[in-house]
Amino acid sequence: MISxxxxxxxxxxxxxxxxxxxxxxxxxxxxxxxxxxxxxxASGQICERFARADSRFKVIxxxxxxxxxxxxxxxxxxxxxxxxxxxxxxxxxxxxFENLISLMLKTQAEIxxxxxIEEDFxxxxxxxxxxxxxxxxxxxxxxxxxxxxxxxGFMNNKLxxxxxxxxxxxxxxxxxxxxxxxxxxxxxxxxxxxxIIYTPTPYYxxxxxxxxxxxxxxxxxxxxxxxxxxxxRVIELCEDLAEINVIKLKEQYMTFNLELLMYAYEQKIxxxxxxxxxxxxxxxxxxxxxxxxxxQMNYLVARSSLKLSYLIWKxxxxxxxxxxxxx
Numbered sequence: 001m002i003s004x005x006x007x008x009x010x011x012x013x014x015x016x017x018x019x020x021x022x023x024x025x026x027x028x029x030x031x032x033x034x035x036x037x038x039x040x041x042a043s044g045q046i047c048e049r050f051a052r053a054d055s056r057f058k059v060i061x062x063x064x065x066x067x068x069x070x071x072x073x074x075x076x077x078x079x080x081x082x083x084x085x086x087x088x089x090x091x092x093x094x095x096x097f098e099n100l101i102s103l104m105l106k107t108q109a110e111i112x113x114x115x116x117i118e119e120d121f122x123x124x125x126x127x128x129x130x131x132x133x134x135x136x137x138x139x140x141x142x143x144x145x146x147x148x149x150x151x152x153g154f155m156n157n158k159l160x161x162x163x164x165x166x167x168x169x170x171x172x173x174x175x176x177x178x179x180x181x182x183x184x185x186x187x188x189x190x191x192x193x194x195x196i197i198y199t200p201t202p203y204y205x206x207x208x209x210x211x212x213x214x215x216x217x218x219x220x221x222x223x224x225x226x227x228x229x230x231x232x233r234v235i236e237l238c239e240d241l242a243e244i245n246v247i248k249l250k251e252q253y254m255t256f257n258l259e260l261l262m263y264a265y266e267q268k269i270x271x272x273x274x275x276x277x278x279x280x281x282x283x284x285x286x287x288x289x290x291x292x293x294x295x296q297m298n299y300l301v302a303r304s305s306l307k308l309s310y311l312i313w314k315x316x317x318x319x320x321x322x323x324x325x326x327x
Contacts, residue, residue, distance in 0.1 A: 002097055002159070003031045003080030007070035011088035012042040014207065018088050019050050019057075027098035032057045033074040038064030043088075068173035068181045071155075075165055075172065083162045085155040085182075089207050096203035100159040103133060103197055110193040112159040113141070115202035118150065134198045139243035141196040145186060146238070146249055150206065154186040157204040164189050179227025180234070187234050225274070228257055228281065250285050251292050257281045258298060262313045265306060279306065 004022060008015060022032050034047040034057060044061055051057040060073050071085065082104060086092060100112045113136075136144070145154065165171045171192070173185055190196065231253040238244040261278040268275050282303050287296045302309035 001029045001031055001080040002027070002082045002084060002101060003033060003074070003078035003162070004084050004086055004097075005033045005035065005071060005074030005078065006086050006088050007035050007037055007067055007074070008039060008043050008047060008088045009037045009064070009070075010039050010041045010043060012039075012046060014089045015043055015046050018086065018090060018092075019046070021092045021094065022086065023050065023054055023057075024094055025092075025097050026095050027101055030056050030097065031078065031080050033078060034059045035070040035074050036061045037066070037070045038062065065175065066178045066181075068175045068177055071173045071181075071185075072175065078162065081162055082159055083165065084159050087153060087156055087206075090153075090156065091205040091207060093203040093205075097159070099199075099201070099203065103199065104159055104161070107133075107135070107195065107197050109135075109195040109197040110161040110164055111141075111189060111196045113196065113198045114157050114204055115200040116150075116153075116157045116204040116206055117202040118206045118208060132200070134200075136196045136198050138190060138193060138196065139241060141198070142187065142190050142238060142241070142244055144198075145183075145190065146234075146244070146246070151180075151252075152182065153206055154182040156182075156206070158186075160189060164192050174230075177226045177230045180230035184230045184234055187237055191237060225260065225277070228253060228260075231256065232284070247289065247291055251290055251295055254285060254290070254295060254299060257284070258295075258302060258309075261302070261306075262310055265310050266314075275306075 006018070006022070011018075019032075019034075022030070032054075034050070036044045036047055036059065044059075047057070047059045051059045058077065060077070062070070062073055075083070082101065084097070084100075096114065100114060103109070103112050148154075171185065171188055173181055177184060231249065235246050235249050235253065238246050238249070257278055261275065261282075264274040264278055282299060287299055290296050298309070298312075301312065
């Protein structure tokens with residue numbers, strides 16, 4: 001049996017489509033765990049409606065505490081030998097789990113990865129192309145995951161052997177991490193695996209929803225700075241592996257830190273504590289460790305004069321939409 005864990009938070013606009021995709025899978029031995037993470041819209045009622053119509057759906061209602069907490073709540077009750085994670089706003093092909101479990105049984109891999117398509121909300125797309133299957137070495141899988149363009153949903157296009165989470169040392173999402181928690185867990189699973197299989201067929205569809213929050217909407221919450229902690233942990237896990245190039249990840253950390261710092265500096269009356277914390281991170285990695293010359297220059301300016309760095313940043317985004325806490 002496959003346990004599919006679906007964290008749900010205020011997803012009423014797209015939840016029905018997502019759950020119908022799961023309900024009508026060609027593979028039927030499913031346990032679909034819906035974790036309602038404190039939704040204030042009709043999401044909880046939609047979950048209950050599906051549970052009444054199909055006994056394979058299980059519903060957990062809990063207080064809002066983030067994606068990591070929702071994932072852990074699902075893992076706590078999951079009974080499947082295999083587990084997958086699906087975002088409540090995304091779509092999956094009806095043959096996704098039949099084909100992934102077939103590959104899992106055939107290859108005896110711990111992780112099966114499929115390709116994905118990114119599409120706009122309400123659009124549909126089909127894939128026509130090769131269906132070859134590739135066995136990735138652990139280091140190759142790690143590097144490809146670190147290099148992927150999409151920087152969220154790292155757990156979603158995969159089928160995992162449940163033993164990765166339950167056998168010692170057991171794995172659980174860190175409830176203090178609110179950004180890049182999926183990347184951190186994905187890397188931990190890779191490091192614990194012996195065989196990883198990739199199929200390029202994009203059974204998973206990431207939906208770019210108009211309801212997603214803007215970048216600045218999380219800056220007012222200190223807990224969301226944990227994204228920097230997650231990136232730092234991933235770098236620590238991979239840095240001693242000779243085959244893994246973590247330069248891009250370090251550049252991502254430093255870019256993210258600088259962007260947060262600029263937003264915090266802009267609102268420094270209410271975020272003075274955050275400015276101080278983020279300024280310390282300007283020295284988290286040596287500039288000589290980076291390949292991005294532009295980023296190196298931006299950091300040199302920020303280290304010497306935060307005010308000048310902010311003025312340059314402000315000028316660059318002059319023609320971009322203005323974000324504030326009211327958006």
